[in-house]
Amino acid sequence: MTGLPLLTVSGVRHAYGPRTVLAGVDLALSPGEIYALLGPNGAGKTTLIKTICGRIRPEAGSVRLQGQDPARVSAARAGLGLVPQEIALYAHLTVAENLATFASLAQVPRRDVPAAVQRALQLTRTVDRAHVPVRHLSGGYQRRANIAAAIVHQPALLILDEPTVGVDIDAREALDAVIRGLRDLGVAVLLTTHDLEQAGSLADRVGFLRDGALVLEGPPQALIAEAFGSRMEVLVELSSEPDAAGEALLTAAGLSRTAHRARLWTCLEADGYAAAGRLDKQLRKAGLCSREIRVREPSLHNLFSLVAERTLAA
Ligand SMILES: Nc1ncnc2c1ncn2[C@@H]1O[C@H](COP(=O)(O)OP(=O)(O)OP(=O)(O)O)[C@@H](O)[C@H]1O
Known part of the structure; x- marks a missing residue:
């Protein structure tokens, strides 16, 4: 973890009708940090992600990514890449074709697209599947190809919603290695997961969302030691x-x-x-x-x- 926060979430509140889902969430994320957001089903993890991505405007509080509000400033949204729970790629296109399409959508200048595609393939270790249609890929490769699509425009923050869904145990290590590699390049990574093994081994910090608030937050080993001592x-x-x-x-x-x-x-x-x-x-x-x-x-x-x-x- 280095430097000033890249992402700052302060006192964010959101309700769906009468139901308060986020009741004042504070969160800060620095460049080169992996943060795992944990919580039971319905705790509000996806809602928080949508708020950070600027898709939901909080009723109170603020989100700042590199000092800007992603709900209002499109340049702020360009600073993040989102990998949703469901694979969001064009199934009939190859991985490289998908990446070129996503690069254009993210307004990467046309002359820079081939290099951007190559870089994303390399960082996600999908070079060997570049010319395979996405629908023919395994779950693990599809997830990594989706990460490639999310980072093709070189965002400072990568958000992964349940990245291990549909990924078998053997492919998880490769997925974790890709996430660590991005972290080592200074990308901040925010992920939600029900896979506590993954969170424990991968995250620099974890945060537990419960009743609309982050009730516990810190490095996993330190939190475990603090809660259980030598038990x-x-x-x-x-x-x-x-x-x-x-x-x-x-x-x-x-x-x-x-x-x-x-x-x-x-x-x-x-x-x-x-x-x-x-x-x-x-x-x-x-x-x-x-x-x-x-x-x-x-x-x-x-x-x-x-x-x-x-x-x-x-
Ligand atoms: N568009 C919506 N309209 C009404 N209620 C919603 C909407 N989206 C989510 N909810 C409700 O808000 C609560 C939080 O949902 P959210 O998807 O953020 O939780 P989550 O922590 O991501 O859950 P999971 O781990 O199951 O994905 C849930 O009770 C859900 O049913």
Whole structure:
């Protein structure tokens, strides 16, 4: 992270009818910084992105990109590139044809278009697919081609809405490498994601949006250390889904169900390994079979649960 903020969002408020979605959001982003915006479904992430892009005018507060308001000044909008959730490319055109089209739309001078296309292909590692129609590309290549289209005019800020949707695990590393490469060139990157592994490994800072405000913000490892200290996560994977009595027992033992799998239960303990042994015995005695008990360092998943459950100390 270097220099003064490139993007400043101050006290932004927005409502859809009676429903307030953004209730005073403050956010600053510097050149060469990756910021991951996290939050449950419907938290307002996409609305905030639309506001930053100038597509929604906030009812209160302000957005400034390089000192200008993107909702009013088209030159400010030229300073950003957006990769939406759904791939937004011409499916029948090749990657290079798409990039040339997007370059022209972004008013790159005609003589500079070939070099701009080449640069975007190289930065997104899509040179080998330059002459392939987009509809024949894998999900990972389509996403990178969409990033290429968003950066062909060399914006200072790149915004990615859910970049890992439709991208398989193997292609994610390549995607992350492209995002890091852009960051290293000084591009500021703002992304929304439900992929907490990606956010934890990629972002310089994360921000949790809840109830229309950023309730927690900072470097992921520092936030995790601050929230959990030296506690470890104990994960219990049961052989089968517990019945009501089993659930009561697990809850009484201090475990809570993970969001994604009914058989996977978790708790945070100061004495992680000893606690795992204790739990194992306790569960066996009660007739609950665990397939595996793991002890690991807390992650953004734990922090996300903590924030979502509003149990974080004020
Ligand atoms: N055009 C609209 N009119 C009315 N309500 C809307 C509109 N767009 C979004 N909403 C509502 O505003 C809330 C925030 O939506 P938004 O898409 O910003 O959330 P999000 O955090 O991006 O969600 P997700 O993670 O599911 O993409 C949701 O309750 C949504 O239903």
